[in-house]
Amino acid sequence: MGKLPPSLRSANFAVNTLIKTPSSSVPHSKIPSPSPPSTSKPHYFPKKSLSPKRKPTSNNQQPQLPSIVAFDSTTLSDAKTLFNSLISNPKNVPSDPKFYNSILQSFSSNSTLQDSIFFLNHMIKTHPPFSPDRFTYHVLLIQSCKSVDHSLSPVHQVLNLMTSNGFPPNKVSTDIAVRTLCSSNHEEQAIELVKELSSKDSPPDTYTYNFIVRHLCKNRSLSNMNSFIKEMRDGFDIKPDLVTYTIMIDNVCNSKNLREATRLLGVLSEEGYKPDCYVYNTIMKGYCMLSQGGEVLSVYKKMQEEGVKPDLVTYNTLIYGLSKSGRVKDAKKFLSVMMEEGHIPDAVTYTSLMNGMCREGDPLGALALLERMEARGCAPNSCTYNTLLHGLCKARLLDKGMELYDVMKKNGMKLETGSYGTFLRALCRNGRVAEAYEVFDYAVESKSLTDVAAYTTLESTLKWLKKAREQGLVI
Amino acid sequence: MLPQRMKKAMTDNPKKLANLIDLVNLPSTLREFMGQSQTSRLGCFKRVWSYIKENNLQDPNNKNLVNCDEKLKSILLGKPQVELTELPTLIKLHFPKAPR
Numbered sequence: 001m002g003k004l005p006p007s008l009r010s011a012n013f014a015v016n017t018l019i020k021t022p023s024s025s026v027p028h029s030k031i032p033s034p035s036p037p038s039t040s041k042p043h044y045f046p047k048k049s050l051s052p053k054r055k056p057t058s059n060n061q062q063p064q065l066p067s068i069v070a071f072d073s074t075t076l077s078d079a080k081t082l083f084n085s086l087i088s089n090p091k092n093v094p095s096d097p098k099f100y101n102s103i104l105q106s107f108s109s110n111s112t113l114q115d116s117i118f119f120l121n122h123m124i125k126t127h128p129p130f131s132p133d134r135f136t137y138h139v140l141l142i143q144s145c146k147s148v149d150h151s152l153s154p155v156h157q158v159l160n161l162m163t164s165n166g167f168p169p170n171k172v173s174t175d176i177a178v179r180t181l182c183s184s185n186h187e188e189q190a191i192e193l194v195k196e197l198s199s200k201d202s203p204p205d206t207y208t209y210n211f212i213v214r215h216l217c218k219n220r221s222l223s224n225m226n227s228f229i230k231e232m233r234d235g236f237d238i239k240p241d242l243v244t245y246t247i248m249i250d251n252v253c254n255s256k257n258l259r260e261a262t263r264l265l266g267v268l269s270e271e272g273y274k275p276d277c278y279v280y281n282t283i284m285k286g287y288c289m290l291s292q293g294g295e296v297l298s299v300y301k302k303m304q305e306e307g308v309k310p311d312l313v314t315y316n317t318l319i320y321g322l323s324k325s326g327r328v329k330d331a332k333k334f335l336s337v338m339m340e341e342g343h344i345p346d347a348v349t350y351t352s353l354m355n356g357m358c359r360e361g362d363p364l365g366a367l368a369l370l371e372r373m374e375a376r377g378c379a380p381n382s383c384t385y386n387t388l389l390h391g392l393c394k395a396r397l398l399d400k401g402m403e404l405y406d407v408m409k410k411n412g413m414k415l416e417t418g419s420y421g422t423f424l425r426a427l428c429r430n431g432r433v434a435e436a437y438e439v440f441d442y443a444v445e446s447k448s449l450t451d452v453a454a455y456t457t458l459e460s461t462l463k464w465l466k467k468a469r470e471q472g473l474v475i
Numbered sequence: 476m477l478p479q480r481m482k483k484a485m486t487d488n489p490k491k492l493a494n495l496i497d498l499v500n501l502p503s504t505l506r507e508f509m510g511q512s513q514t515s516r517l518g519c520f521k522r523v524w525s526y527i528k529e530n531n532l533q534d535p536n537n538k539n540l541v542n543c544d545e546k547l548k549s550i551l552l553g554k555p556q557v558e559l560t561e562l563p564t565l566i567k568l569h570f571p572k573a574p575r
Contacts, residue, residue, distance in 0.1 A: 437524065
């Protein structure tokens with residue numbers, strides 16, 4: 001492993017982020033496309049993406065509305081007085097319910113749930129033209145979810161209020177409640193609520209369900225998530241779909257749990273799902289995470305057998321995996337394959353390939369690739385430069401590395417831990433300690449690393465230099 | 476990968492980290508130089524290094540050497556000339572391990 005670290009890490013990071021994006025955007029980008037549910041879904045989908053974002057929209061609206069209420073004081077009586085004075089002027093009272101919702105929202109943002117409910121009642125009583133709609137109650141629902149402590153009683157209170165006013169909770173309510181609870185770290189309560197709502201009749205839809213699963217993946221243990229899935233399956237016949245499996249596979253691959261990943265793949269096919277491009281990409285990425293980059297080729301072959309069309313991420317992962325496992329020749333081949341297929345290689349593609357070439361001891365080839373990449377109109381990023389800098393320093397081509405560093409400095413690019421360390425070592429080895437100090441200054445100044453990390457690296461490099469001198473390894 | 480992991484371990488090690496960034500009451504010699512009575516080892520290193528740069532104390536023929544002025548001599552064991560390589564070690568002398 002000694003040879004690989006930072007360049008690997010740099011590309012690893014880039015590839016990860018790139019791969020993560022599609023898999024995390026899967027539920028939203030992909031689901032509307034399949035034909036059967038699409039009639040109902042697209043209708044529902046926009047509403048969904050609206051609802052969590054409703055806060056900003058109503059906030060944006062505030063300035064446009066006349067004399068919108070800013071609640072300086074959080075007491076109920078002040079708010080009532082303010083509202084009364086507001087409606088006393090007929091010019092100020094638009095019929096749009098959004099107006100009242102935003103008033104309620106701005107009040108609720110810094111008051112207690114009880115006060116908000118009282119305030120809503122006051123608004124209804126003193127101003128009959130205003131009739132609360134579902135959104136009005138969702139404002140209260142969000143507030144109640146935020147004020148959850150150990151029991152769900154505030155949420156129940158609002159849900160009951162909704163039911164008694166003719167707005168029994170629906171999927172949107174479930175989704176809002178779950179997202180709010182999860183974002184305030186109340187996963188247990190979210191699960192409890194979902195189970196409860198499933199047994200009444202607003203079960204979570206696939207978006208909500210997948211949201212919880214992903215949230216549990218990130219924040220809770222695997223067994224925790226598995227028991228949630230089992231309970232939902234046994235209790236309410238809500239089963240994971242392809243997206244859920246993609247999320248779960250991605251999760252176990254990230255934690256290098258090969259056994260669970262294999263099991264999930266088995267379950268996936270047992271359930272009759274045909275893996276799509278996202279699943280395959282996730283599996284490929286999994287192999288890369290498990291340091292079995294060479295296996296990506298077999299996944300690619302399988303994709304071809306199954307007739308699944310690879311996308312940009314597939315090729316990027318493929319090239320990354322092959323580069324990582326030292327099969328740069330194959331990786332280069334795929335660069336041309338992907339271009340023939342009409343995919344434009346991006347900075348990640350090139351960086352992965354350069355990473356492989358540097359690892360093979362061909363940083364000059366990687367440098368030539370940088371030129372070609374720029375000629376093709378693809379701008380290198382800091383990852384690219386860090387990979388090259390690391391490769392050049394490893395190959396003892398310090399002068400080239402210095403040139404590259406100057407370019408990085410000119411563009412204000414950050415150094416990564418790995419390339420910073422290698423660069424310092426290379427400079428010190430060549431007796432250019434003063435320049436190493438300057439690189440330290442740049443690392444601190446550009447906030448590439450924390451002061452502590454930059455200094456400890458410098459200190460230990462100098463210590464190493466002293467030892468190497470004593471042993472006569474370095475002059 | 477190994478040296479990096481070691482380095483990481485070093486910053487992860489709370490004692491060693493504390494040794495680097497905790498504020499320490501300075502001995503009188505250092506207090507005069509720093510113009511403050513408390514500083515961390517890291518802060519002290521950065522101050523000394525920027526002092527060297529501000530006053531152009533690096534040897535013009537060999538940037539790796541520092542020609543100490545009187546002020547710098549007072550905190551660096553009175554040496555007329557020090558190597559940049561040994562700067563962290565010299566500064567560390569002012570920050571003995573806290574007796575426990």
